[in-house]
Amino acid sequence: MEVTIVDSQRLAIQKKIDKVLCSKADVTSCCPIKDILARFGDKWSIYTILTLGKEEKLRFNELKSQINGVSQRMLTVTLRSLEEDGLVSRAVYAEIPPRVEYSLTPLGEGLLLQLLQLADWAKLNINQILDARERYGNKEMQA
Amino acid sequence: MEVTIVDSQRLAIQKKIDKVLCSKADVTSCCPIKDILARFGDKWSIYTILTLGKEEKLRFNELKSQINGVSQRMLTVTLRSLEEDGLVSRAVYAEIPPRVEYSLTPLGEGLLLQLLQLADWAKLNINQILDARERYGNKEMQA
DNA sequence: ATAACTAGGTTACTTTTAGTAACTCAAAGG
């Protein structure tokens, strides 16, 4: 149970990594994984996608109240960038007061499914990570 | 091919999301997915994990030259935080000039496998995202 | 013997990005 990657897997993994990393020269221009991860590196994007995943449509203030701690500006900025990438769609109804409904696009739902897979791994391993952090903290103390 | 999530899946997904989001109150304290994603939200962590995945051990400057564009400080900071979380291990040899070897821990290799899965999705869908961005850019122009 | 090189960092500084608080719009209700 010590080794996660066995030698037979290693070669295939190395090939895959090479493809993911693209050639060294143009990491910034073509690397899809960087692009995708940059998308939810900021903490609000994940919550926004997950929250929108629960109900098919949500209005701005419904989202704001369900995503605990987000400010208006941060939610606006997050939604705009998700919309820009085609992960979230925004429907504006010309009413007063205004009504705007947000929902995941099919592409956004696809990403949601990936996030949930990652969440499964996270749930299984979070304790190992927390333990490691604690050990590291103790080591720091001594130094 | 339009709809990614069919109704039969919807309920299971909603349940999963609820678990992932934890209760609204303690998002900051317990949410594993936030913790995991926060880990490679910064752009260098992904590259570091992927690069370490290719070879079992790498020295500081080998890493630095393989991760195109990273500065010494950023690599140091990134490696320290990965080490803190138990994803990367750091072996120091008391020589002059110093030798320090970095490698993925089993936990880190587990995360690597997850990242590669995500990369598969990213590769399949990056064009849709780039197209959406272009459309959005054009819409902006008109406004 | 001193200048430059090495590996693996730090320190001090600058630029981006995240985040907060207060303001806007236009109509409806009191």
Place this chain on the structure above:
DNA sequence: CCTTTGAGTTACTAAAAGTAACCTAGTTAT
């Protein structure tokens, strides 16, 4: 005519990412 409502902006501050120059201590080259 003053407040409320929903969905945002604007102007500002705090925090994070990133850069450039420096450090250490022993080895080789001049």
